[in-house]
Amino acid sequence: MDTATQILVSGLTLGAMYAISTVSLSLVWGALNVLNMAQGALLTLGGYFAYAAVSALGFPPLLAVLITVALGGLVGLLMYLAVIRHMLDTEGFEVNVIIATVGIGTVIENAMLKIFGAYPIRQPIMWEGGFFIGRTHIPYNSVVIVLASVGLMLILAVVLTRTRMGRAIRAVSQNREAAQLMGVPDQLVYAQVLLVAGALSAASGIMLSTITTLSPTMGYDPMLKAFIICVIAGLGNIAGALYAAFILGVFEAVVQFVFGVRFAFPAMLLIVILALIWRPYGVFGRRKVSRL
Amino acid sequence: MTESSLHIKELKAGYGGLGVLRDISLDVRESSVVALIGPNGHGKSTLLKCISGLVKPWSGEITFGGQSLVGLKPHQIVERGVHHIPQGDLIFPEMSVYDNLLMGAYLPEAYSQTPRRLEEVFSLLPTLKERQQQIGSTLSGGERRMLSIGRGLMGGGRLLMIDEPSLGLAPLVIDQIYEVITRLQKEGSTILIVEENASRIVGVAERVYLLDDGKLVWQGTPTELEASEGVLATYLGG
């Protein structure tokens, strides 16, 4: 029983972290039809910058986190202004932009490599220790991650459903031309989406670096997992991505415990295949009722 | 040049290398209803899209209320009071009917009028009221069309452009929509409609323009249209 709850704690922690980066991907895909392959690099950037802010610049941890998240947003915005915006509405956009984001990701990763070196570094921003419920050990770090994740998701949910900006984002994601005709400034909305996505990715990267160690390639694996979760949930389906992230986090923890760490990824891929055979539009995706 | 009159001069536009509109010049007087008729695929929808900014014209002028619209982004044109209800399925499929209608009043000045306009749209199109919580993608074709029109009416607007108000709608609904068009015109709006069904515009439109192969080949009043045998023969099929 204790093992089960222990696995659950790990799983929820992983899920919370995946949730943030998955939602970031899902937002960008939904609004812009862009598969953001620079996601992994943004995670890495988040982790490293928080580390640098504390160790090199001497900021207190909370401030470092806030500045990092802001920086992530800024990088996202720059990605939009400098690259993506100019590719919109060109032929083959959806494919070309993938290549462009791969390029951006490579640049960021190599910059991290150059600045910080290839050796894994321990992330100083984390809570040591934990507490016990019964015989289950719950790290403080996990609690912080889960709470932060849930908090961010709640804020995002409120923004998307109750604010004008949120309605604009949803409108542009569902039908860009119609949104334009309602007076929605679509380019401004895109910039906002990339800003939010960048900030979320940086946050997720900080969380990730407290669980593993900081290295220039630490973002690859989580990025792939975020893609998988997005696809299973139904691309562009943000609420679904949230549920799927937690479910898959727990699933990964179970597989790691029962079969070993190296089986986690293949097992997740197997789940994707099975899920897509069963529901090609994503488990939570609405079947596109094409009313002819 | 008055507050909400539309002037188009020598407009040329097309897609890729293909020219669709050739030297179009027309005027829509303030607070009037003007109808565009003509064979399908000959530029009527393209003309509306040039005005609303969805399509960039190759050359020519479009002025509304004294301001040039050419080169502006679609949302900027909406901010100047030009509202376009196109053909085709442009509803937000994952939003409810209610949320779709609310999106029609996105701009601040429209937003403040929301309760009143919503009431008007619901009394005009009771089906939308019945189905207000239903998600867009589950509506039938005709219901989506009604939603598009209802949503377009939520924005107010000094110039309202409707592409095919009769398309796919029950005769009773078409009657009601044309009543609204007439009422809006009396309240001061300028209205430009593309209409396949020439008999509908009699008594509603002040002026009719016939667009054939991208050119304006005839203009006059609806009465003149009905009386003109040449036009009737080539276009209306008798």
Next chain:
Amino acid sequence: MDQVPSPLLDCRGVQKSFGAMVAVKDLSFTISKGEVLGIGGPNGAGKTTLFELISGLSPADKGEILFEGRRIESAPAHSICHLGIARVFQSNAAFDSLSAQHNVLIAAAYGSSSGRLPPLTFDPSIRRRAEWALDFVGYKKSLSVVVRNLPVLDRKLLMIASAIATEPKLLLMDEPVGGLNPEEIDQVMELVKRLIANGVTIMLIEHVMRFLVQLSTRLIIMHHGEKIFEGVPQSLARDDTVKRVYLGERMSKRLAAYSQGSAIQQ
């Protein structure tokens, strides 16, 4: 004593709901060979849903649908096509990225009798049938043009050609002339008359009244999933409920004049 011939299509107590919304409610009617059954009614009345049920793209919750005496309400769509029912959709349902010719070839190849494996190539008989279909509908544009680039009349002609290339006994047409101007509507009316002369039975949804009323031998008006009128077109204008919920004053007057012999304007 002559026996009443059995109907081509027999719908008995057909019902379909989407969640709490009943789209088609306990609907029963028959179509005899050679008839043209027109279906009208307010938007959202369940007309297209009815076509979904008959063509097999959506299963009915209750009731039976018999085609030539055979129950088809739970048959898959492609079997229903092979039995002899073809459908022309309301919005563009052609294969947009393929050529006009290719579209009709596909219909001709896959739409005829079942049983055998689908063909790997388009043999001469398939090609002949496709050519005949395109010619029959009066399609005059290029064969190699990609459908996405076709204007609306030609797309509609193409969809009709694809449907008849499957050699149907019953043709379901969903708003075939929506968006067409009067001359184009006349062209499609002539086409439908040719189809009728060729022995095809037709079931037709349309709001363009002159098209619906002039072609139909019998009319059903649906409202909230139920039948509110069934009868000949001439008596449509006299029905008060139909006027109140569907036709409106203006159209009722025009239809009344039509049944007295004047030509229908729209």
